[in-house]
Amino acid sequence: MIYMRWLAKRMASLFSMHRVLIPLMIVLVSCGMSILGLVMNQGQAVEESIADYSDTYGRKTYYFTNEGLSDMTYYQYLEDENVGLYHSILQFRNALLADSRISFFTLMNQPVEIYSQAVPEMFLDGYEEGNADSSVFDFEGRTLYLTKALQVSEAFFREMNIKAEKGREFQEPDYIYKQGEKIPVIIGSGYEDVFQIGDVIGCNYLFEDVSLEVIGILQKDAFFYDSMNGDFKSCERYLLMPALQSADDDFFGKVMLLQQMKGILISDLGYPQTKELFDGLLYEFGIKQSGIYMSDPAATISAANLLNTYSSMTQEVSKQFQMIVALLLLFVVLSIASVLCGFIRERKYEYGIQMLCGAKPIQILGDMLLLDFVILLSGWMIAGGVLLINFCSKGSILATFLVTVLLAVLIAAVLFGYLYRMDVGEIIGGNE
Amino acid sequence: MSLIRLEKIEMVYGSGETRVDALRQLDLEVERGEFIAIMGKSGCGKSTLLNILGAVTKPTGGSYLFDELSVNQLTAGSAAAFRNRKIGFVVQHFALIKDLTVKENIGLPLVYQGCRKKEIAKRVSEVLALLELEDKANCYPAQLSGGQCQRTAIARAVVTNPEIILADEPTGALDEENGKNIMRIFSELNQKGTTILVVTHDKEIAEKCNRTVVLKDGRIVAS
Structure with a gap:
């Protein structure tokens, strides 16, 4: 002491x-x-x-899917009287979505041409590559802004862990295309000062004039995997649209269905078994030679390296x-x-x-x-x-x-x- | 049985061209109750010998037994305990801590022994009386004369009842009168049984001791 x-x-x-x-x-x-x-x-x-991530996704592997229809098959597919292939692909897609052993979602990177208002260049297609200028052009008396947009199906939000911070996410009816009705759209967080919830955007999408209605704004840290560049990209400069389905087998419906084939298939079965399952469904619906395919292991990414990249x-x-x-x-x-x-x-x-x-x-x-x-x-x-x-x-x-x-x-x-x-x-x- | 037995003590500083043999094959025995003066010219090894006797420095060779205890084998902690209980030091410039009072300086060795406050106060007041420093108990060293400082240092050295007091030029910084006074105190302590070993240049001081050991070039030349 x-x-x-x-x-x-x-x-x-x-x-x-x-x-x-x-x-x-x-x-x-x-x-x-x-x-x-x-x-x-x-x-x-x-x-x-x-x-x-590991707990959620475990040993899952992400396989890219796409359509590689030849020009001849593609134009045959679009012909009015030729609806057989359309229905087969539709059945195949429904079977893919329904199979509990795998998870499949559409992830299509298809820009839309906005004409109702000017769009800041950071949202234009090719902005990051320095080509934003070529994404603004005049056509039939209108100035069109080729704006970055993703078309996604329901499982995209769950699998990529993406949520709308404001407004709402897509609901089942939003994925159904109804001619003349507004298409709901969720905007990336970068758009917050450009568009508000409830705004209506006029644009041309898949050769048709449509109206997009802003229903939600994404969280800031939302990323999607860009298979073109093999890297994660932020969703903040993208418009997220539902991968639309049409009740009709018309031109628009056919193009949209084909678009839905571009996506990601998630499986923990291993490549041989997943490939067998995928090819089995193609075979079952008679479209083995259609050009719809699942990527080989060299082009896949595992959950681990997906996270590593992230x-x-x-x-x-x-x-x-x-x-x-x-x-x-x-x-x-x-x-x-x-x-x-x-x-x-x-x-x-x-x-x-x-x-x-x-x-x-x-x-x-x-x-x-x-x-x-x-x-x-x-x-x-x-x-x-x-x-x-x-x-x-x-x-x-x-x-x-x-x-x-x-x-x-x-x-x-x-x-x-x-x-x-x-x-x-x-x-x-x-x-x- | 001797209190201290040094056999063939060697102390070497440096090596090669800078080698200095401070002590060479030095033998020394000190009996209980002796009052010894160690004399010699500067650089003859007096202070080195004192450092070794006080377990401050370990010799580079030879054996040092203190009451049959091999001091060379002690660890740093044990050497500290040995110094604390067996040895009292008095040095030329008093070695008082300037921001401690006289009684705090005196009680310092007891603090390191882990004594209680009451016990420390009792022992300190005893030695204050012995050294006639009662009225200076709460003074700081800066407020004391040289003689008072040295008496404080002696009080600190004896407060633990050590077996031996090692004094290095204890009167070197004092005037004649104070010097004599300090030597009188040492004589009184010696008469009470404390062994005292004084390093000095002063023959008058040496004459007051029972025995004089003369060092030259690290060796004892007269004893």
Whole structure:
């Protein structure tokens, strides 16, 4: 007890001698720990996201599907009197959707030509490639804006984990095309200042003038897999339209049905079995030679690499941050250890006196060790406040605490090493 | 049985061209209750010998037994406990901690022993009386004269009832009168049974001791 009082007195003396340096060290620790906590929190979020994804999707594999009808077959398919192929493809699609062993959704990247108003160029087709100019053109007295749009079916939202943040998502009747009626559309978050829910947009879609009605706005972090570029893309600059079905086997209905074949088939059966299932359905409905196909394994993406692609940038940034934080913590340790070693040097004579009085090394360094822990823990407490304000997890805060204690122990080890190397015995005469 | 037995003690600093043999094959025995003066020119190894006797430095060779305890084998912690309980140090420039009062300076070895507050207060007041420092108990070193500082240092050295007091030029920073006074205190302590070993250049001081050991070039040349 009396030793603790003595230590407290020594601490007070240190604080009064170094009124600037000690608070500066506390600030340094709090900065280091705050950054560490924030980076850890970010890393934890990525890990949780990976775990969630893995839990949700397990070992599923994503296979791309498409139609590759030859020109001759395509024009035959569109002929008015030729409806057999249309009905076979329709039956095939319905069977694909109904099969419980797999999940299938349409994901078609088909721009629409908006004429009712000017569209900012960032939403135009080819903007990212620098070709937005060619997406604005005049046709039959109207200026058309070729605007990026995706046509998706119901399972797209579930499988890609995409939700409308405002308004509503598509409902079953929205997928049925009724001539003359407005087609519902959900806009990407980037459109928030351009269109509002309830706005009606005039456009040309698949050779017909249609009206789109905005029914919802997507969440900000909504991404879809662009099979053309083999990468994730944000939905924020896209219009999302339902992959429409027509009750009629007319031209429009036929084109829309063919479009619905472009999508993603999700299966955990493995490629041979999934391929057998897909081809079996094609065979069953007599369209084995139609040109509708499922991609081979080389062109598929697994759940794991889908996630990797999604999070690779985040992970890379996270790694870079971790490196910076590691360097920062090294700087914190070295700077605090060197300042405290300076304090020891300053008190060498006193330490010599204490040694002669029979103080053990830990007793001699008691004030410095206490100061070390006071600095580190004060810094951590400030950092803890910062992390709480930033809604960081308890795990991150606890981890920063453990790192703080570890750093304090590391610094203490440096101080002991320094004390042992320092000849405090010089107080008696000197080396001969 | 000797209190201290040094056999073939060697102390070498540096190596090669910078090698210094501070002590060479030094043998020394100190009996309980002796009052010994260690003399010699500067650089003859007096302070090194004191450092070794006080377990502050380990010799590079030889054996050091203190009451049959092999001091060379002690760890840093055990050496500290050994210093705390067996040895009292008095040095030329007093070695007082400037921001502690006289009584706090004196009680320091007892703090490291883990004594209770009451026990420390009792022991400190005893030695304050012994050294006639009662009225200076709450003063800081800066408020004391040289003689008072050295008496405080002696009080701190004896507060744990050590078996031996090692004094390095204890009167070196004092005037003649204070020097004599300090030597009188040492004599009184010695008469009460404390072994005292004083390093000094002063022949008058050495004459007050029972035995004089003369060092030259790291060896004892007269004892």
